[in-house]
Amino acid sequence: MSFSIDFSGPLHPIVITLEGVLTADEFVEIMEQIVNSKEYPSNINAVYDLTHMSFDNITIEFLQSLKVLAKKFGSHRRGAKTAYVCPKDLQFGMARIWEVFVSDLPLETMVTRSMDEALSWIQG
Numbered sequence: 001m002s003f004s005i006d007f008s009g010p011l012h013p014i015v016i017t018l019e020g021v022l023t024a025d026e027f028v029e030i031m032e033q034i035v036n037s038k039e040y041p042s043n044i045n046a047v048y049d050l051t052h053m054s055f056d057n058i059t060i061e062f063l064q065s066l067k068v069l070a071k072k073f074g075s076h077r078r079g080a081k082t083a084y085v086c087p088k089d090l091q092f093g094m095a096r097i098w099e100v101f102v103s104d105l106p107l108e109t110m111v112t113r114s115m116d117e118a119l120s121w122i123q124g
Helices: 024-035 060-074 089-101 115-123
Strands: 002-006 014-021 046-054 081-085 108-112
Touching (some): 002 024, 014 024, 046 089, 046 115, 060 089, 081 115, 089 108, 108 115
Parallel strands (some): 046 081, 081 108
Antiparallel strands (some): 002 014
């Protein structure tokens, strides 16, 4: 799996682009880069572009393990909005399940089908 984090300036959200299969270790690496960055605050709004991410390994058990990690990093991200761009049906459905999993955490999330919709929600 590969990922990139793009920061365009303090008035914009960071955009995390993921490609391939995500592992729990990679999720930790992404979150650590976000919360430990010197470029932007740890609670900056974020858009995850999952357009080219494979969902082949995403199971309920995997989502449960990611929730534990999201809870760990959640205090650093308090107040941030997070949007997930998922244009394909499987991606969109799994991301909606993720929203349900983390609905009891202090996270503000939205699953969208397009980058424009994600950015509009983040900035609105």
